[in-house]
Amino acid sequence: MIHKVAILSTGDELTTGKVVDTNSAYIAESLFSMGLDVVAVLKVGDTKERLLWALDHALSRGDLVIGTGGLGPTADDLTTAVVAEYFGRPLRTDQAVAEALKRRFEARGFPWTENNLKQAIFPEGAAIVPNPVGSAPGFRVERDGKALIWLSGVPREMQAMMKETVLPWVAAASGAGKISVATFKINGLTESKLDDLVKGVSLPPEGRFSFRAHYPDLTLKLTVRGEHLDGKFDELTGQIRQILGAHVYAEGDVTLEEVVGKLLRQKGWKLALAESCTGGAIAARITRIAGSSDYFTTSVVSYSNESKVRFLGVKQATLDAHGAVSCETAIEMAEGALRAGAADVALSTTGVAGPGGGSEAKPVGTVWIGLAQRGGSEARLFKFSGDRDRVIHGGAQAALNWLRTALQ
Amino acid sequence: MIHKVAILSTGDELTTGKVVDTNSAYIAESLFSMGLDVVAVLKVGDTKERLLWALDHALSRGDLVIGTGGLGPTADDLTTAVVAEYFGRPLRTDQAVAEALKRRFEARGFPWTENNLKQAIFPEGAAIVPNPVGSAPGFRVERDGKALIWLSGVPREMQAMMKETVLPWVAAASGAGKISVATFKINGLTESKLDDLVKGVSLPPEGRFSFRAHYPDLTLKLTVRGEHLDGKFDELTGQIRQILGAHVYAEGDVTLEEVVGKLLRQKGWKLALAESCTGGAIAARITRIAGSSDYFTTSVVSYSNESKVRFLGVKQATLDAHGAVSCETAIEMAEGALRAGAADVALSTTGVAGPGGGSEAKPVGTVWIGLAQRGGSEARLFKFSGDRDRVIHGGAQAALNWLRTALQ
Numbered sequence: 001m002i003h004k005v006a007i008l009s010t011g012d013e014l015t016t017g018k019v020v021d022t023n024s025a026y027i028a029e030s031l032f033s034m035g036l037d038v039v040a041v042l043k044v045g046d047t048k049e050r051l052l053w054a055l056d057h058a059l060s061r062g063d064l065v066i067g068t069g070g071l072g073p074t075a076d077d078l079t080t081a082v083v084a085e086y087f088g089r090p091l092r093t094d095q096a097v098a099e100a101l102k103r104r105f106e107a108r109g110f111p112w113t114e115n116n117l118k119q120a121i122f123p124e125g126a127a128i129v130p131n132p133v134g135s136a137p138g139f140r141v142e143r144d145g146k147a148l149i150w151l152s153g154v155p156r157e158m159q160a161m162m163k164e165t166v167l168p169w170v171a172a173a174s175g176a177g178k179i180s181v182a183t184f185k186i187n188g189l190t191e192s193k194l195d196d197l198v199k200g201v202s203l204p205p206e207g208r209f210s211f212r213a214h215y216p217d218l219t220l221k222l223t224v225r226g227e228h229l230d231g232k233f234d235e236l237t238g239q240i241r242q243i244l245g246a247h248v249y250a251e252g253d254v255t256l257e258e259v260v261g262k263l264l265r266q267k268g269w270k271l272a273l274a275e276s277c278t279g280g281a282i283a284a285r286i287t288r289i290a291g292s293s294d295y296f297t298t299s300v301v302s303y304s305n306e307s308k309v310r311f312l313g314v315k316q317a318t319l320d321a322h323g324a325v326s327c328e329t330a331i332e333m334a335e336g337a338l339r340a341g342a343a344d345v346a347l348s349t350t351g352v353a354g355p356g357g358g359s360e361a362k363p364v365g366t367v368w369i370g371l372a373q374r375g376g377s378e379a380r381l382f383k384f385s386g387d388r389d390r391v392i393h394g395g396a397q398a399a400l401n402w403l404r405t406a407l408q
Numbered sequence: 409m410i411h412k413v414a415i416l417s418t419g420d421e422l423t424t425g426k427v428v429d430t431n432s433a434y435i436a437e438s439l440f441s442m443g444l445d446v447v448a449v450l451k452v453g454d455t456k457e458r459l460l461w462a463l464d465h466a467l468s469r470g471d472l473v474i475g476t477g478g479l480g481p482t483a484d485d486l487t488t489a490v491v492a493e494y495f496g497r498p499l500r501t502d503q504a505v506a507e508a509l510k511r512r513f514e515a516r517g518f519p520w521t522e523n524n525l526k527q528a529i530f531p532e533g534a535a536i537v538p539n540p541v542g543s544a545p546g547f548r549v550e551r552d553g554k555a556l557i558w559l560s561g562v563p564r565e566m567q568a569m570m571k572e573t574v575l576p577w578v579a580a581a582s583g584a585g586k587i588s589v590a591t592f593k594i595n596g597l598t599e600s601k602l603d604d605l606v607k608g609v610s611l612p613p614e615g616r617f618s619f620r621a622h623y624p625d626l627t628l629k630l631t632v633r634g635e636h637l638d639g640k641f642d643e644l645t646g647q648i649r650q651i652l653g654a655h656v657y658a659e660g661d662v663t664l665e666e667v668v669g670k671l672l673r674q675k676g677w678k679l680a681l682a683e684s685c686t687g688g689a690i691a692a693r694i695t696r697i698a699g700s701s702d703y704f705t706t707s708v709v710s711y712s713n714e715s716k717v718r719f720l721g722v723k724q725a726t727l728d729a730h731g732a733v734s735c736e737t738a739i740e741m742a743e744g745a746l747r748a749g750a751a752d753v754a755l756s757t758t759g760v761a762g763p764g765g766g767s768e769a770k771p772v773g774t775v776w777i778g779l780a781q782r783g784g785s786e787a788r789l790f791k792f793s794g795d796r797d798r799v800i801h802g803g804a805q806a807a808l809n810w811l812r813t814a815l816q
Contacts, residue, residue, distance in 0.1 A: 015446040017437025018619050020430050024451070029425025038423040039458065041451035043432070050447065057465060211426050273709075279695025280688030283709040287687025290763055290796055298715035301681075301691040301707035303700070306750055311706065311719060342714055355698055388698055 002147065002174040004039045005031050006062030008054050010069035010079065011153060012045040023068045023158050030162055031066075033210040033223040034176055046070055051082040055148070063146055064170070069153030071136040073115045079150060080139075084123035087141055087148075092124045093117065097137055104135055133160045140169070147173065176225040180233045184240060185250040185259075186218040187401045194220060194244075201239050204232065215390065216397035217255070220244075249404055256400045257285040263407040264295040264345075271403070272341025273299035274312050274333035276324065277351035277367055281396040298341040302333070312336030325350050325362050330379035334370030338377075345373045345406065347399045351382075353391045367395040371402055410555065410582040412447045413439050414470030416462050418477040418487065419561060420453040431476045431566050438570055441618040441631040442584055444472075454478055459490040463556070471554055472578065477561030479544040481523045487558060488547075492531035495549055495556075500532045501525065505545055512543060541568045548577070555581065584633040588641045592648060593658040593667075594626040595809045602628060602652075609647050612640065623798060624805035625663070628652075657812055664808045665693040671815040672703040672753075679811070680749025681707035682720050682741035684732065685759035685775055689804040706749040710741070720744030733758050733770050738787035742778030746785075753781045753814065755807045759790075761799045775803040779810055 007024045014021050021043060028038045039061045044050040051070075058065040070079030084091050098120035105112045119136045122128065129138035129149065134157035140149045149166055151158045171179050186194055191213050198209055198220065206226045212219040222240065224233050241248060250259045264271055273282050283299035286292050300311045305324055308314040313336040314329055322328040333348035351367030358364035365386075370379040380402065384394040415432045422429050429451060436446045447469045452458040459478075466473040478487030492499050506528035513520045527544045530536065537546035537557065542565040548557045557574055559566045579587050594602055599621050606617055606628065614634045620627040630648065632641050649656060658667045672679055681690050691707035694700050708719045713732055716722040721744040722737060730736045741756035759775030766772035773794075778787040788810065792802040 014433070015436055015449065016440040016618055017433040017435070017446075018621060020428060020433040022428050025422070025425040025428040027425070028423055032424040038425075039452070040462065041423065041449075043449035043451075044447070053469075054448070061461075210424055213426065275688075275691075279700075280683075280691030280707055280709065283683075283688030284692045287709070287711065287761075288797065288800070290761075292687075293711050297712040298719065299688055299707075299709035300719065301688065301695070301709065303695065304705040304750075307706035310748060310750075311708070340718060342712075342718075353695075353698075389696065392696070 002063045002170065003037060004062045005036050005064045005066065006039055006058035007041045008058045008065055008067035009041070009043045009153070010046060010051060010054070010067065012076075014043045014069075015045040023153065023155055026155070026159060027066050027068075027162065029210055029212065029221075030167060031170065033181065033208060033221050034167070034171065034174065034179055035206065035208055035223065035225050036064075036170070036174060046076050046078055048078060048082055051078060052086055055083065055086050059146055059148065064173070065146075065148045066166070067148065067150045068158055071119065071138065071150070071152050073118045073136075077118070080118075080121060080123065083141065083148065083150060087123055087143060089123040089125060089141070091121050094120050094122055094128060097122075097128060101135060129161050129165045131157050131161055132164055133157050171225075178226065180224045182222045182233075182237045182240070183251060183253050184220040184222075184244065184248045185252075185254065185256070186220055186244065186247050187249045187256070187397065189218065189244075189247050191218060194218060194247075197243055198240065200243055201236065203236070207236065216393050219253075246405070249401055255285075256397065256404065257289055260400055260404050260407065261286070261289045261292055261295060263404065267344075267407060269295065269344035269407070270342065271296050272337040272343035272346040274308075274337035274346065274348040274370075275299055275301045276303060276308070276333070276349055277353045278349040278392055278396045278399065279303070279353075281392050282347065282349070282399055285396060285400065297343055298337070300337060300341070308333060308336075312340065323362070325352055325366060325368060327368055327379045327381070330368035330370035331372070331377050332370075334372035334379070335377050338372040338374075345371070345403065347371055347403055348379075349395050349399055351391065351395060353388045353395075355388060365391050367391065367398070369395070369399045369402060371406055373406070410471045410578065411445060412470045413444050413472045413474065414447055414466035415449045416466045416473055416475035417449070417451045417561070418454060418459060418462070418475065420484075422451045422477075423453040431561065431563055434563070434567060435474050435476075435570065437618055437620065437629075438575060439474075439578065441589065441616060441629050442575070442579065442582065442587055443614065443616055443631065443633050444578070444582060454484050454486055456486055456490055459486060460494055463491065463494050467554055467556065472581070473554075473556045474574070475556065475558045476566055479527065479546065479558065479560050481526045481544075485526070488526075488529060488531065491549065491556065491558060495531055495551060497531040497533060497549070499529050502528050502530055502536060505530075505536060509543060537569050537573045539565050539569055540572055541565050579633075586634065588632045590630045590641075590645045590648070591659060591661050592628040592630075592652065592656045593660075593662065593664070594628055594652065594655050595657045595664070595805065597626065597652075597655050599626060602626060602655075605651055606648065608651055609644065611644070615644065624801050627661075654813070657809055663693075664805065664812065665697055668808055668812050668815065669694070669697045669700055669703060671812065675752075675815060677752035677815070678703055678705050678750065680705050680745040680751035680754045682716075682745035682754065682756040682778075683707055683709045684711060684716070684741070684757055685761045686757040686800055686804045686807065687711070687761075689800050690755065690757070690807055693804060693808065705751055706745070708745060708749070716741060716744075720748065731770070733760055733774060733776060735776055735787045735789070738776035738778035739780070739785050740778075742780035742787070743785050746780040746782075753779070753811065755779055755811055756787075757803050757807055759799065759803055761796045761803075763796060773799050775799065775806070777803070777807045777810060779814055781814070
């Protein structure tokens with residue numbers, strides 16, 4: 001029965017700091033949320049001695065070891081041979097994998113060279129872990145009740161292999177049975193406040209909360225193990241919805257800009273933006289989504305007062321009387337974007353991102369957000385703490401979230 | 409003599425995947441570039457048994473172990489006590505640190521509670537590693553020719569402690585003597601092409617290249633150890649400049665938007681942007697820099713054809729004859745931004761970011777970039793490969809780099 005897991009990330013690029021290892025965090029979160037215990041993560045470079053040391057120590061700590069990296073066709077990709085040696089098994093070519101590799105190369109018009117066959121070689125008796133989005137499959141070997149699973153080190157490939165093959169296998173092998181997962185995307189709460197709030201949920205022993213925080217994004221995941229818990233699971237998600245209320249902007253693994261894009265598309269509405277303190281950050285998030293040209297027309301990033309007047313029709317008298325960072329300017333900016341951007345709804349931001357430019361009346365972190373639609377317009381005052389980056393991205397998140405609630 | 413290093417990152421947030429561990433990559437890169445060998449990175453959660461296991465295995469692999477995390481004032485911060493137990497030393501309060509902590513709390517108006525004194529307790533005989541930007545200092549303990557250095561897990565604090573105290577100590581203890589470092593910021597090369605090119609530099613045994621890649625950013629660092637190498641070091645940096653030529657956009661640890669901002673400030677010029685396919689990504693980079701309102705006026709993120717006409721004065725006839733993704737449109741967009749944005753120089757981008765919208769004549773990745781100044785305007789064609797994100801960010805980088813060369 002698998003309960004303790006060790007994770008092993010390999011590659012010289014990790015021990016020289018050339019790239020940050022995100023794979024181990026992804027794998028750790030996936031397993032933790034299933035109720036498994038990640039006892040250690042090890043990272044070593046691509047040498048035989050170090051791989052053997054790491055394999056030995058990872059397998060001494062975990063019932064299951066999940067490793068990544070070193071499955072490529074070149075000479076410095078040692079993993080498969082080292083694993084075979086460690087387990088005392090000969091290497092065997094898997095004919096089905098070899099043929100699939102050749103077909104893949106042909107289909108893409110890449111020249112086939114024999115060293116690519118290296119990716120079809122596995123330790124004898126290994127189970128293949130298919131790679132649905134890349135060329136190198138992974139494998140699983142077992143001995144003495146322990147299992148080692150090895151995956152591609154390319155994050156996109158590793159994630160696909162985890163989802164399609166590894167997690168279902170782990171669910172069965174860990175006796176977890178059916179795994180029910182609910183993901184809540186959170187707005188307007190700090191991590192510690194979220195942590196406090198969900199303590200009020202009466203979680204059964206087979207349930208677990210996990211968190212992922214990447215400011216301004218915050219995700220709560222509920223995982224419950226067990227076959228006959230359908231009613232119980234619905235009851236738990238209901239409790240969470242009640243406790244978190246409007247702080248939940250979506251369920252499922254989606255971004256706020258995806259939610260907003262979908263709502264705009266449903267209504268057949270067009271969006272325009274007038275960004276001052278967010279400096280293009282909202283437009284950049286909206287346009288990351290493929291197809292956003294269907295519902296997004298324009299953002300005027302008006303950093304100067306002149307451009308607020310010229311592009312958005314903000315009145316000079318308004319700027320003189322109230323300043324650029326004011327309720328009145330935010331409203332005129334949003335109305336200008338709505339009109340000039342030929343949109344159905346428009347957002348504006350104007351604030352003090354810092355570190356300079358603050359005053360007693362308008363300290364760093366002060367952000368006015370405006371929202372205009374044909375029925376009328378409104379502005380709201382927000383206060384953010386932290387450095388320039390946090391004010392910019394906090395402002396962008398608050399603006400998108402207000403737009404979401406206005407569209408719903 | 410210190411040569412082999414093991415890195416130890418601790419905290420339940422790492423083994424549950426709540427946060428990605430960036431500290432170990434930073435420490436690994438710093439030490440690798442000094443000629444040290446990072447033999448292993450270990451990550452474990454905050455339990456005594458796991459910390460002891462990790463300490464024991466890290467110290468068995470490295471002459472030096474650098475650990476992070478668990479120095480806070482709360483009950484789950486175990487590190488100092490566990491290290492003291494492992495080294496068989498009693499815990500002692502450092503009076504100077506205790507008084508500095510109290511003064512820090514007073515100065516900030518935070519209420520002082522006795523549990524904060526925990527951050528002034530260290531294993532007997534430990535050397536204090538000051539924390540110039542936070543409350544918890546680190547420490548160094550030595551035994552049998554091996555050293556353990558423990559630092560705050562907060563990235564900003566860890567980095568300051570590394571720079572000010574740890575790296576100078578490591579330089580002396582590793583016999584590296586003086587460390588000379590040159591950092592080159594690279595544009596227009598892939599990692600593997602950069603790697604190939606610098607193979608032409610005749611690096612002495614005491615010299616080392618390290619790379620950091622975070623698309624579209626690419627950094628090359630040259631580190632040379634030794635006391636009497638000033639002439640040699642200048643010769644090496646000269647060779648690198650000659651080989652890489654215009655691919656080096658800056659020396660030192662600066663971003664392309666910082667370089668561009670400095671050049672605009674020096675010339676007293678104002679910048680405006682007209683962004684289509686980059687969707688606000690250039691504006692977002694420019695405005696991340698504090699004080700950018702001094703030289704940046706406006707970006708018009710014109711996602712629709714209508715907004716290209718209305719805000720930028722692009723002629724409908726140009727759009728009809730050549731399409732939005734064309735040399736002619738790019739030039740009219742840049743000229744419109746220059747004029748309406750009241751700027752001295754303007755950039756424009758228009759392209760196919762994908763995944764949809766490509767054609768045989770204009771496949772996904774096609775990006776026209778325009779540059780206008782009072783003397784005239786020009787557009788250039790770029791081709792990017794990869795997904796939507798890579799086209800957007802590749803386009804933004806190419807545009808900023810062209811602006812840099814135009815300003816120089």
